[in-house]
Structures are given as C-alpha cells and as structure tokens.
Amino acid sequence: MYKSKIFLVGDDKDRLIALEEAEYMTEDMLQGFLEKYPDLLPGDQIAPENPRRWVLVAREMGIPGDEHETGRWSLDHLFLDQDGIPTFVECKRSSDTRIRREVVAQMLDYAANGIEYWSMERIRQAATETAQAQGDVLDEKISALLGDNIADTDVEQYWKTVETNLREHKVRLVFVADSTSKELRRLIEFLNEEMTHVEVLAVEIKQFQREDRHGQKALVPRVIGLTESARNLKDIASPQTQHTTREAFLEACLPDIRDFFQNVLDAAQENDYTVYWGLIGFSIRTYSPKRNKVASFVYGYPPNKFQVYLHPDWMDDKKAGELREALRKFQVFEEGGNYTLTTFVTPDNMAQLQTIYHFIVEQVKEHIQAHNRDRQHNSDMNG
Numbered sequence: 360m361y362k363s364k365i366f367l368v369g370d371d372k373d374r375l376i377a378l379e380e381a382e383y384m385t386e387d388m389l390q391g392f393l394e395k396y397p398d399l400l401p402g403d404q405i406a407p408e409n410p411r412r413w414v415l416v417a418r419e420m421g422i423p424g425d426e427h428e429t430g431r432w433s434l435d436h437l438f439l440d441q442d443g444i445p446t447f448v449e450c451k452r453s454s455d456t457r458i459r460r461e462v463v464a465q466m467l468d469y470a471a472n473g474i475e476y477w478s479m480e481r482i483r484q485a486a487t488e489t490a491q492a493q494g495d496v497l498d499e500k501i502s503a504l505l506g507d508n509i510a511d512t513d514v515e516q517y518w519k520t521v522e523t524n525l526r527e528h529k530v531r532l533v534f535v536a537d538s539t540s541k542e543l544r545r546l547i548e549f550l551n552e553e554m555t556h557v558e559v560l561a562v563e564i565k566q567f568q569r570e571d572r573h574g575q576k577a578l579v580p581r582v583i584g585l586t587e588s589a590r591n592l593k594d595i596a597s598p599q600t601q602h603t604t605r606e607a608f609l610e611a612c613l614p615d616i617r618d619f620f621q622n623v624l625d626a627a628q629e630n631d632y633t634v635y636w637g638l639i640g641f642s643i644r645t646y647s648p649k650r651n652k653v654a655s656f657v658y659g660y661p662p663n664k665f666q667v668y669l670h671p672d673w674m675d676d677k678k679a680g681e682l683r684e685a686l687r688k689f690q691v692f693e694e695g696g697n698y699t700l701t702t703f704v705t706p707d708n709m710a711q712l713q714t715i716y717h718f719i720v721e722q723v724k725e726h727i728q729a730h731n732r733d734r735q736h737n738s739d740m741n742g
Contacts, residue, residue: 362380363380363565363567364379364567365377365378365579366378376569376575377569378567378568378569378575378577379567379569379570380565380566381566381576382537382566383537383566386450389450389535389564390418390436390450392564392578393448393450393535394415394418397414399564399580400446400533400580401562401580401581401582402440404580404581404582405582411441412440412441413439413440413446414439414486414500414501415436415486416438416439416445416482416485416486416489417437417485417489418435418436419433419434419435420433420434420436420437420473420485421433422476422477424476425476431472432465432468432469432472434447434449434473435448435449436450439486439521440531441505442520442524443518443520443521443523443524444524444530444531444558445473445482445521445524445525445531446530447466447469447473447531447533448533449462449466449533450535450536451534452536452537463546463550466532470530470532474526477525479522482521482525498514502514514668515655515658515668516637516638516642516658519637519638519640523638528557529556529557530556530557530558531558531560532559533560533562535564536562536563536564537564537566538563538565539561539563544561547559547560547561547583547584548584550584551584551585560582560583560584560585561582561583562580562581562582562583563580563581563583564579564580564581565578566578567579601638602638603638603641604636608620608636608640608659608661609621611639611661612661612662613704616704618709619665619704620704622713622716623657623665630645630720630724632644633645633653635655640658640659640660640661640664641658642655642658642659642668643656643657645723646727648731655668656723657719663703663705664701664703664704665704665712666699666701667692667699667719668698668699669682669698669699669700679698682722685722686700686715687700691708691715
C-alpha cells in the first residue's frame with residue numbers, strides 16, 4: 360500500500376532522506392508528545408494573524424459530573440492560550456473505531472461539565488502542580504506565555520480572563536488524531552460553523568519515519584475544520600477587548616470604600632507609578648531592578664478586593680520575604696499562592712489599609728534606591 364512521504368535534506372545538501380507515514384505505537388505516545396511539546400497544536404494554523412501559544416494545565420484532567428464530585432471523567436489534556444481560552448484536547452488513533460461515533464459526543468459532555476463544575480481554584484492548582492512536576496514556576500510560565508508586552512503581563516488579570524472565558528462558554532475543543540475520516544471532518548466543520556463561542560477543530564499529527572524504522576522520525580501537524588466561514592463567524596462573535604477605566608472601576612466598587620481606592624490611585628500618580636487598567640481591575644507598576652522592566656506590586660478589583668504581589672522576579676527573595684512578614688503582622692491579609700496577599704476593604708479596616716499601602720510604597724522606594732546605590736557602587740568599583 361502506498362504511504363505518504365516527506366523528505367529531509369541530508370547533511371551534504373544534495374541527498375534527500377525519505378520518511379514515510381507510520382502509525383503511532385500507542386495512544387499514550389501521542390498524548391506524551393503533546394504533553395512535552397504543546398506546539399504540536401499548530402497555533403499559527405489556528406490563528407495566522409495572532410498565533411496561539413499554550414500552557415498545559417494538566418494531562419488527564421478530572422471532570423466532575425456534579426458539584427460534589429472531583430472527577431467522573433478524565434480529559435486527555437487541558438491547555439490555556441495567551442488569551443485565557445480553555446482548550447480541551449482529546450487524542451485518538453485513527454484505528455480507534457470510536458473516533459467519530461463516540462468521541463465527539465464525549466468531548467461535548469466534557470466541555471459542558473467542565474464549564475459547569477470546574478472552579479478557578481481547581482484549574483489553577485492543577486496548572487501549578489503540572490508546572491512543578493516539570494521543574495517550572497507557574498507564574499513564570501504565564502508571563503512567558505503572555506510575552507514581554509507590559510500591558511499583557513498581569514498574571515492575576517490573566518486568571519480573571521480565564522474565569523470569564525469559562526463562564527461565558529468561550530472555549531476551544533480539539534480532537535487530535537494521526538488521521539481523520541471524511542465523516543469526522545464534515546462533522547467538525549459543521550459544529551465549528553454553527554457554534555458561535557465554541558471553536559471546534561481537529562489536528563492531524565502524522566508520524567513519518569524511515570522505511571527501516573531506524574533513525575530519524577518527524578511529526579507533521581495539520582489543522583482540520585477551520586473554514587473561512589467559521590473563522591469569520593468567530594471574528595464577529597469576539598468583540599474587541601475593552602479595558603476598564605478609573606471612572607468605571609470606582610463606580611463598580613462599594614460606595615463606602617471608594618475613597619480608599621481613589622487615594623491608592625492618587626498616591627500612585629504622585630509617585631510616578633504606572634496604573635495599568637485590565638478588563639475589570641487595575642494594577643500598580645513600578646520599575647523592577649531585578650527584571651529591568653516595570654512590574655506590578657498592587658492590584659485592585661471591584662467591589663472591594665485589594666492584593667499585594669511580592670513575586671521574587673521583581674524583588675529579591677530576602678526583601679520580598681521581609682516585606683511579606685511585615686505585612687502579615689497587620690493581620691488583615693490572607694495568603695493566596697506563593698506570592699499574593701489578599702484582603703477585602705471594609706469601612707472598618709479602610710484606614711488601616713491606607714496606612715499599610717503607604718508603608719508598601721515606602722518599602723518599594725527603599726528597595727529601588729538600595730538597588731541603584733549597589734549598582735552605582737559596583738560600577739565605581741569596576742571603573
């Protein structure tokens with residue numbers, strides 16, 4: 360039987376090495392490739408003008424069947440892209456007879472229940488555990504996912520966006536196989552054109568290797584199901600992202616604590632800090648000597664959430680630890696994750712939080728000044 364081929368250029372450049380299409384040994388192998396190499400989901404084919412980038416939340420992500428369960432089913436992979444769109448991925452070999460009859464219904468079942476019963480705490484915890492297992496830090500992976508544009512590197516805002524997308528059913532369903540049948544392709548194209556907020560795709564990842572099954576192998580991904588009519592439909596259904604404003608934010612806050620956030624924002628302006636407005640909240644940013652760029656250290660969200668962010672990326676570990684301990688002594692913050700302290704502003708604690716905020720600002724100033732002095736000293740010594 361004839362098999363498709365691709366050709367590698369040999370080291371001497373005038374010799375081609377033929378690799379022919381070959382089946383995967385196991386479905387687990389296909390899943391393992393995706394876990395290690397998420398870019399096998401070809402983001403440039405899915406969105407040519409803004410290629411998708413991925414972070415893995417979990418492999419074998421548990422999906423509850425009701426609010427009291429932790430996992431009735433298991434999704435092969437859950438990814439997030441840079442826009443916070445949850446991406447459900449199921450892998451099947453073409454030899455699996457369920458590839459058309461059952462897998463599509465199964466995926467819709469997974470999406471419906473995941474949207475309904477997953478909490479953001481569960482998703483974030485799964486992503487944290489996956490990053491740790493890979494020897495990484497989740498916040499660093501999210502920052503890398505979002506890129507160097509400072510308007511996009513708001514990690515906490517990113518998770519708010521993920522939550523919004525999930526609750527508004529803005530998700531992506533991807534069927535991954537070594538080959539897809541004509542019937543499955545037709546079904547996926549139909550679903551993708553009819554579902555406004557849900558993107559439905561298939562990705563064929565074909566494996567090629569030498570005829571003798573030794574030496575080089577290659578994997579070639581191709582997106583199936585993204586017709587022009589479906590692409591246009593998604594563009595129309597996805598309004599441009601609009602960031603909030605100072606006026607809209609304060610209007611969304613509880614009336615009796617608006618003065619607190621007004622004072623926080625005024626103080627940021629007086630100290631020449633950058634106020635970045637996200638979709639619903641804000642972050643206050645200043646120059647990070649460690650990262651040599653601006654970074655957020657305070658967040659505010661309506662109606663009354665106030666957060667301090669002490670990631671070692673922007674403040675050295677010792678100073679961040681000292682400041683964290685000092686803030687904990689005020690006994691108004693709850694710890695959330697490794698770097699975030701959270702509180703909710705009330706009329707009773709508003710005056711105390713105002714004092715705390717000014718304390719934070721002074722600590723940040725001292726940290727930056729000390730770093731600049733050390734840098735100048737080192738420059739003088741080397742000069």
